[in-house]
Amino acid sequence: MRESIELVEETRERRLKEEFRHLSLEEREELLKKYHPDYKEGTKRPLKIGPNKGMIAPHEVIDLLEAHPLIKPEQIDLSQVDYETDILIIGGGGAGMTAALWAVYSGVSPEDILIVTKLRLGDSNSVMSQGGVQAADRPPDSPTRHFLDVIGGGHFANDRQLVRTLTMEAPYMMRWLEELGLMFDKDEEGNMIELWGCGTSCRRMHSCKDYTGMEIVRVLR
Template identity: 55%
Template sequence: ADAKKKIRIGPNRGENITSEVADILESHSRINPDDFDLSRVDYDTDVLVIGGGGGGAGAALLARENRAKVIIATKLRIGDSNSMMSQGGIQASVNPNDSPAIHYLDVLGGGHFDNKPDLVRTLVIDAPLVIKWLEELGVMFDKNPDGNMVTMLGGGCSRKRMHSARDYTGAAIMRVLRDEVKNHPEDIQVIEFSPAIELLMDEGGQVAGAILYNLETEEYIIVRAKSTIIATGGFGRLHIKEFATTNHYGATADGLVLGYKVGANLLYMDSVQYHPTGAVYPEQILG
């Protein structure tokens, strides 16, 4: 079978999308709307964050800093994510010979100028602030004897700007974020083993929460929220073209499907990043 197929429905209709993802996007919902009484709400909150990895935990903490009440709904446990497994680092322009403008050009070049400029601009401007924020929370980035952070060259970089915590950067960051979330139970409630299966929409066509499914009790949970953030990661665990993967078990396109079903346009769905340090081929050498 081909690696890509033209999707037949939704905002990306007619575009070539990775076949495994296209099949899920075209699938029917397994729930019957008539089975739910949406006037009965189990949780009511300011912000619902779907996903408990680095992005989700970080979003919840920043929402709390802005005085919002938050619920994190995660398919597995808080912290179970690809974020925990990352061994590289985070790039941010903090050195005297670097700047967000130089970082911006590096990112555009690395993306073969197919990037969204506004998103890249936000990335490079916020990156130094995020490094400072993470350090203040307790992430122990590598430092020189003089106390300044160690920075290294990363792929596509013209300056040293990659910040790491030895070779377990993701775990170091995720442990701090997870513990910080748990330090604020009065503002951030975590609902584990409860993936979101459908987004709720209000009469104006805006997202107003989600329906969760508790994997342990097999019960549905209705969460109403003023704002909803999807932070469920990618789709590497779908084993694209039957390739082996070290992606976390949660990376199965859940958030992409949720957003697509309510009209969100998906970007760059014809592309998959393949990082070849974890492949074994042919299979016979596994023994």
């Protein structure tokens, strides 16, 4: 580590003056094929089994999906019911916890809801997300504009109904999270600070420094 720091310091002056020319499309392609795991030849293969049969993925992922399960079927006794529940939620990330809370709001008793999750409640991608959440909650932005950004960003392949729900309900969900105690970044006057997100035509990303997901999971948990 110390050696690397010394190398960076020794070469800083030279590197600051260095200029890099733009690569041509062919040169970029060549570079990607040489170094990028998504482009290198021989790094992927089709999946042989399951509902995603035929899907191309890196060898490491396919190896996992095609591996024999650690649990042997004969070790599981399905004639014995261990738990009974009205609502079973699989996964304890942001979506799972939100679903559980909304089930309670709609009148389901918490005793009738069971969350099963791989690790501890909240151990998820949700807790690791950093940048922020998009919601069009301030003019001149609008949920319709947000809808168009998402559809365009998805090359028109998105499920429109899903995008509609996501974009139309996002402002409400921001308010809901705030009511739960989520501390969004705000300016001195108490207005939400909204940042640029990738592929958007408006600043509409709401964040909590660089630990937005951790803050969301804190209030949901």
